[in-house]
Amino acid sequence: MLVVMEKNATDSEIRRVIETIEAQGWEAKPIPGGERTAIGILRNETPVDPGLFLNLPGVKEAIPVSKPYKLVSREMHPEDTQIPFGNDGRVVIGDGHLHVIAGPCAIESESQALKTAERVKAAGATFFRGGAFKPRTSPYSFQGLGKQGLKILEKVREETGLFIVTEAIDVESLEMVEESADIIQIGTRNMQNYPLLRRAGQSKRPVLLKRGMWATVEEFLMAAEYIISEGNGSVILCERGIRTFTKHSRNTLDLNAIPFLKRESHLPICVDPSHAAGRRYQVAPLAKAAAVMGIDALLIEVHIAPEQALSDGPQSLTPDDFTALMGDLRSMGLPLPSL
Amino acid sequence: MLVVMEKNATDSEIRRVIETIEAQGWEAKPIPGGERTAIGILRNETPVDPGLFLNLPGVKEAIPVSKPYKLVSREMHPEDTQIPFGNDGRVVIGDGHLHVIAGPCAIESESQALKTAERVKAAGATFFRGGAFKPRTSPYSFQGLGKQGLKILEKVREETGLFIVTEAIDVESLEMVEESADIIQIGTRNMQNYPLLRRAGQSKRPVLLKRGMWATVEEFLMAAEYIISEGNGSVILCERGIRTFTKHSRNTLDLNAIPFLKRESHLPICVDPSHAAGRRYQVAPLAKAAAVMGIDALLIEVHIAPEQALSDGPQSLTPDDFTALMGDLRSMGLPLPSL
Amino acid sequence: MLVVMEKNATDSEIRRVIETIEAQGWEAKPIPGGERTAIGILRNETPVDPGLFLNLPGVKEAIPVSKPYKLVSREMHPEDTQIPFGNDGRVVIGDGHLHVIAGPCAIESESQALKTAERVKAAGATFFRGGAFKPRTSPYSFQGLGKQGLKILEKVREETGLFIVTEAIDVESLEMVEESADIIQIGTRNMQNYPLLRRAGQSKRPVLLKRGMWATVEEFLMAAEYIISEGNGSVILCERGIRTFTKHSRNTLDLNAIPFLKRESHLPICVDPSHAAGRRYQVAPLAKAAAVMGIDALLIEVHIAPEQALSDGPQSLTPDDFTALMGDLRSMGLPLPSL
Amino acid sequence: MLVVMEKNATDSEIRRVIETIEAQGWEAKPIPGGERTAIGILRNETPVDPGLFLNLPGVKEAIPVSKPYKLVSREMHPEDTQIPFGNDGRVVIGDGHLHVIAGPCAIESESQALKTAERVKAAGATFFRGGAFKPRTSPYSFQGLGKQGLKILEKVREETGLFIVTEAIDVESLEMVEESADIIQIGTRNMQNYPLLRRAGQSKRPVLLKRGMWATVEEFLMAAEYIISEGNGSVILCERGIRTFTKHSRNTLDLNAIPFLKRESHLPICVDPSHAAGRRYQVAPLAKAAAVMGIDALLIEVHIAPEQALSDGPQSLTPDDFTALMGDLRSMGLPLPSL
Numbered sequence A, B, C, D: 001m002l003v004v005m006e007k008n009a010t011d012s013e014i015r016r017v018i019e020t021i022e023a024q025g026w027e028a029k030p031i032p033g034g035e036r037t038a039i040g041i042l043r044n045e046t047p048v049d050p051g052l053f054l055n056l057p058g059v060k061e062a063i064p065v066s067k068p069y070k071l072v073s074r075e076m077h078p079e080d081t082q083i084p085f086g087n088d089g090r091v092v093i094g095d096g097h098l099h100v101i102a103g104p105c106a107i108e109s110e111s112q113a114l115k116t117a118e119r120v121k122a123a124g125a126t127f128f129r130g131g132a133f134k135p136r137t138s139p140y141s142f143q144g145l146g147k148q149g150l151k152i153l154e155k156v157r158e159e160t161g162l163f164i165v166t167e168a169i170d171v172e173s174l175e176m177v178e179e180s181a182d183i184i185q186i187g188t189r190n191m192q193n194y195p196l197l198r199r200a201g202q203s204k205r206p207v208l209l210k211r212g213m214w215a216t217v218e219e220f221l222m223a224a225e226y227i228i229s230e231g232n233g234s235v236i237l238c239e240r241g242i243r244t245f246t247k248h249s250r251n252t253l254d255l256n257a258i259p260f261l262k263r264e265s266h267l268p269i270c271v272d273p274s275h276a277a278g279r280r281y282q283v284a285p286l287a288k289a290a291a292v293m294g295i296d297a298l299l300i301e302v303h304i305a306p307e308q309a310l311s312d313g314p315q316s317l318t319p320d321d322f323t324a325l326m327g328d329l330r331s332m333g334l335p336l337p338s339l
Helices: A011-023 A110-123 A147-160 A171-180 A194-201 A217-229 A257-264 A273-277 A280-291 A319-331 B011-023 B110-123 B147-160 B171-180 B194-201 B217-229 B257-264 B273-277 B280-291 B319-331 C011-023 C110-123 C147-160 C171-180 C194-201 C217-229 C257-264 C273-277 C280-291 C319-331 D011-023 D110-123 D147-160 D171-180 D194-201 D217-229 D257-264 D273-277 D280-291 D319-331
Strands: A002-005 A027-032 A037-042 A059-063 A083-085 A091-093 A099-103 A127-129 A163-168 A183-186 A207-210 A235-239 A269-271 A297-301 B002-005 B027-032 B037-042 B059-063 B083-085 B091-093 B099-103 B127-129 B163-167 B183-186 B207-210 B235-239 B269-271 B297-301 C002-005 C027-032 C037-042 C059-063 C083-085 C091-093 C099-103 C127-129 C163-168 C183-186 C207-210 C235-239 C269-271 C297-301 D002-005 D027-032 D037-042 D059-063 D083-085 D091-093 D099-103 D127-129 D163-168 D183-186 D207-210 D235-239 D269-271 D297-301
Touching (some): A011 A027, A099 A110, A099 A319, A110 A127, A127 A147, A171 A183, A183 A194, A217 A235, A257 A269, A257 B280, A269 A280, A273 A280, A280 B257, B011 B027, B011 B037, B099 B110, B099 B319, B110 B127, B110 B319, B127 B147, B147 B163, B147 B171, B171 B194, B183 B194, B207 B217, B217 B257, B235 B257, B235 B297, B269 B280, B273 B297, B280 B297, C002 C011, C011 C027, C011 C037, C099 C110, C099 C319, C110 C147, C127 C147, C171 C194, C183 C194, C194 C217, C207 C217, C217 C235, C217 C257, C235 C257, C235 C297, C257 C269, C257 D280, C273 C297, C280 C297, C280 C319, D011 D027, D099 D110, D099 D319, D110 D319, D127 D147, D147 D163, D147 D171, D171 D183, D171 D194, D183 D194, D217 D235, D235 D257, D235 D297, D273 D280, D280 D319
Parallel strands (some): A127 A163, A163 A183, A207 A235, A235 A269, A269 A297, B099 B127, B099 B297, B127 B163, B235 B269, C099 C297, C127 C163, C183 C207, C207 C235, C235 C269, D163 D183, D207 D235, D235 D269, D269 D297
Antiparallel strands (some): A002 A037, A002 A059, B002 B037, B002 B059, B027 B037, C083 C091, D002 D037, D002 D059, D083 D091
16 A cells, blocks of 8 residues: 655644554555655555545545555656765666676686776776675585685775675675675575575665576565665666576576566666576677666676686676677667766 | 588589488488588488598588588578568568568458558568468467458558568468468467478478477477478578466567577577567567567567457557657667668 | 256257357357256357346356356366267276376387287286377478378277277378277377367367477367367367476476366366376386376376387386386276276 | 495505595595495596596495585485484384375464364374474565474474474574474575575484475485585475476476486485465375375475465365375375374
């Protein structure tokens, strides 16, 4: 239920609606807008009777919200969410630019990270990604450099000015990541790791939430709802491929989801063609396809020597491939930002 | 196995290779190229020993072909297949242009067809589609106008100059369709209807083969192989969405398949976002995404009054929507042809 | 809509309901029952107003049928369908016995067929299966012996008394199959080949309809509806595995579908674990699992020399494996019939 | 790589092999067997050269292990793993009995838990399940009673003698669960929550690991490998349905996986038809089907008043349904144990 106030509703009228909601044991979530205030009702297990509110002074309407998600929904927050970065907030995800987040799957060494970062920055990326904590299918695979990887990422930011995206795999690593990174990534396997989502919701850092490879778009939005319901509204939704019966790619990039997410939610949208493809030759064509759909960010894996990568080498672009892709995106007229 | 001849191989040397192949009970498929001839070996159930050929005069090499498909493969036919239409052959699918095939799911009346055709032609379509024979999930649904629908399609061509694409659902309807249409469509449900594929392979008309919604790309190429193995090399591969666990769209458009098909096969590629989406608002964004991947054709459902359509109304664009989409494609610099 | 008559409704009252239905351009399908007659309404594109019938003499109620399928539904036909075989009709699929249909994927020779048939009969099978017309993914694979295969199957019946099941792949082969076989099989790839389904609906032979590996259970029932709507009510529904993301089996046997089909439909149910598994070691465990769910038939591939089979060898049981499986089923107390 | 020692190999010969392995930076995992010792090599990123070991005294052979999983594999541990419970260890999962784990989705109150426990015990269950920590798709849904729920579960054990299974959703809850429960459940959404798996591997309690609804069987075994590689070999593999395109059930129970898992792994196997079905009427038929495949445990949701359940009511059996199912399993001759 969304209680929409009159344009000229007074503060005390708004307060009374909030008290009425709380008297039922529910939570009131005021959503200030340009013209008028609306108040969302959360934590109601059963449908809400609009009659509770319609006779209160200053109330214009009470709109039942049929979707299971609320805070992520355009019904509650019609304008696009914008997420500013840096001291001056000049770099914004969600302002109509197409940001490119690039870097290796895993941080392997300072030299690998810095060399890659210089190349992707020169090509036009604004964010650098690289995993310090890696969720790997095998317990015997490289699990990331951990804390040391975060130090390297900080150095990358210092030396290049690129903003940093890196993954947290549990509450412990999240507490380290939020100290070092500009965006906390929650990976596909953790999309329904609810304790981790709740903790990310208490962070001051924006969160890049990857869709579970098995998740419906409703479940994806509900995972974002977990984060926002704890107070952190800076969530970027990242489509990265779903598991299907096909074998010519690691996963199938679900671009049907993009118009759905843009219509249903106000959150910025990122697409990761690298993990969906799992094969280098598919990455650039898919990146271009996603880019023309009006998304806010692309996430592209780039490695200076893919054949030596400790993880995900076969899908990483070389810096040269990446530079060519960025040139193509630019010549297609896409709104790439500059740092 | 592909037996590649020397550049200056004589006709009698080529003949001798063919006889050697046929003496084993296999079929020889000479593939004349610009520079040299290669000869494919078909219908061998077991691997072929290259030694059979390497000592014959005029033979350069004998290349084992590891893929189950042969005639559809770039290994056997490196250049893109081009399919000309019309008396002068000026309109070509596969020459680098992006053709747009548009029209209603089903032909419902002459007036509906002509009105739609005029609008899609004005907007820049070069082909008109519309079903006269409809494969419908329910025996109680509208099954198409049949022969009468074909007459209407002929009239559309006469009056507008648009080329005609329409579906055949069995050998009987195919024999009517090849009389009336410029392209025979084989629908998703018939992708593994082998008697129908064989008969299409004996037709003089190009075939638009839709991928089965359950089919791997290898199975898709093998279906095309059925058609070509009967002598008809004019096959257009059409990706139209696969069945996955998601519910926000009717099917999931598998754009990962496009770079795969372009790399593996020389056949022209079409994408049908309308059937993949099943919802109007997803069609234009997906059409643009597919268009920038370097495909040869888009297939878009357009209906003058979608809310009255006898089938697939919810996914059909209005003529105004379609005109806007064509404008967007043009302003993106995509190589739309003109009639 | 189902118009249910009073117990003592007269013939002229029933006739009047039928005329009322036909006057609307719909089709009336009287369904005589033990106690009372019900009349189904088919070919209505829009919902039917119950008021049309409720005031007619002899009408008890008019029940809206919400499912897209009608004739296959228990709502229209509450009792289980029973399908008798042979001159005396003593062998019945649907009477509570568990019939086992066994034999090779393809008929390769008379000797192979007869040897296999003797072994499966000795072990307790009542039906023999084997393909004369094979739908193969590759145009270069063995396509079956055709007419000659049917002759061999007739000989098998003559010599062993086993009833015969074999596949039709188009109208032409169906017309040969219905002359030779006791059950016409429609394969998974043809589940939505509507012209073939319609023709099967005009046959006097029972039809074993395999579920499309991509088909929902609703689509599966609609395919059966096509057959029954043409007059042939003897349809056996065969679950044979669906396509999923897994790789440890060719397909995933969907046993969740069995209680659904038993509840929704009155048609007998068969399960084919061989094609679902694609690996011999999974066949017997899955056969036992399906058997205890109260199904009417199992379809098991058996080959005298699987390693030499021209198709599907890896999933075929040897006659010894099959005999052991039948022993297990018997010792589990399952109601295996005898010829 | 598995280094297999001679039957009469001495301790010092074994030690030398271990030192050779460790000198390479790998980990040696001695696996004592009845007759001879084998030594597994872990944490090698690249293939191991057998020549390193074949000339050492006491070495019989060096077997390359091709599978990504090792400790879970029958190659390394041919005999079935048995997991004893209770002080006397008389109750064993993996000894050939079919244990039934029953109870509500969530613990809602002491009275609900005790009443259900009495009924499922009377019907023959040996383990009681119920969630104190619930991973819920919506942040606004009931999240479980937490610590208080564990107290109720302890009381259930005290009063009924049933062993207790309950889920941990993060390291924090795992530390509470291992104090209270006999088996720690890791749920489907956490199958690739590697920090949680590692922590479970350091626990002394057996772990019931549910397959991710998106996971291949290889990924499932690798998740178990994470647990065992930390030292906890008491893992029970639980198939609970995978996500497919179908809609007649919540998920599709993948019974093809059972023979695969039994062949590949020595770990006990459990099947959960309740979550796969999501609909009550499918649960008992699927439970019977799974039971005849030779599994070690069934997990069945039972609620005293499903229509009032705070979660998963529609799939819960009533105590009467459950008693009937247990009677059926007993009359099918399945080896149900007694407490």
